[in-house]
Amino acid sequence: MLTASAIRCLSAADAPRLADLMTAYRRAMSGPAEAMTPEQATPLIERAVSDPDLLLLGADHGGALAGFALAFDLPEIISGSRAGQLDDLFVMPEARGSGLARALIGQLTEIGTARGWTHLRWLVPQDNLTAQRLYQSIADPAPWDSFRIELSQRRSI
Numbered sequence: 001m002l003t004a005s006a007i008r009c010l011s012a013a014d015a016p017r018l019a020d021l022m023t024a025y026r027r028a029m030s031g032p033a034e035a036m037t038p039e040q041a042t043p044l045i046e047r048a049v050s051d052p053d054l055l056l057l058g059a060d061h062g063g064a065l066a067g068f069a070l071a072f073d074l075p076e077i078i079s080g081s082r083a084g085q086l087d088d089l090f091v092m093p094e095a096r097g098s099g100l101a102r103a104l105i106g107q108l109t110e111i112g113t114a115r116g117w118t119h120l121r122w123l124v125p126q127d128n129l130t131a132q133r134l135y136q137s138i139a140d141p142a143p144w145d146s147f148r149i150e151l152s153q154r155r156s157i
């Protein structure tokens with residue numbers, strides 16, 4: 001079982017390993033094949049350190065950074081309060097099943113509770129059945145569909 005110390009905010013020293021994780025994540029999501037570099041990961045870490053509305057958490061497993069979560073603290077118009085938006089969550093394949101994803105989400109719910117969020121929401125790819133099983137065990141399905149506009153191929157609106 002994980003300890004609370006396994007989940008932490010990332011620091012500049014984590015940039016090389018975060019770059020590796022981001023590369024694996026983008027490949028898993030059928031994104032660009034080129035590798036991310038520590039120089040690309042560093043500004044994200046720096047922004048998360050300086051911007052309290054950007055949350056970048058890391059998950060340690062076996063002595064190494066094995067997962068991350070990127071979330072935002074956002075205004076929530078309906079309630080007039082705030083909500084959390086989990087944008088990206090990734091755990092390396094060799095660390096899956098260890099509870100890291102659950103622990104990352106758990107840490108975000110603790111942060112959100114302390115900040116007075118009305119809820120934490122996130123999207124999951126339709127074909128990621130493993131993730132869906134986890135999420136169904138800890139959350140309720142949201143009552144909305146997701147849409148997107150690819151801005152590189154933008155059509156008239």
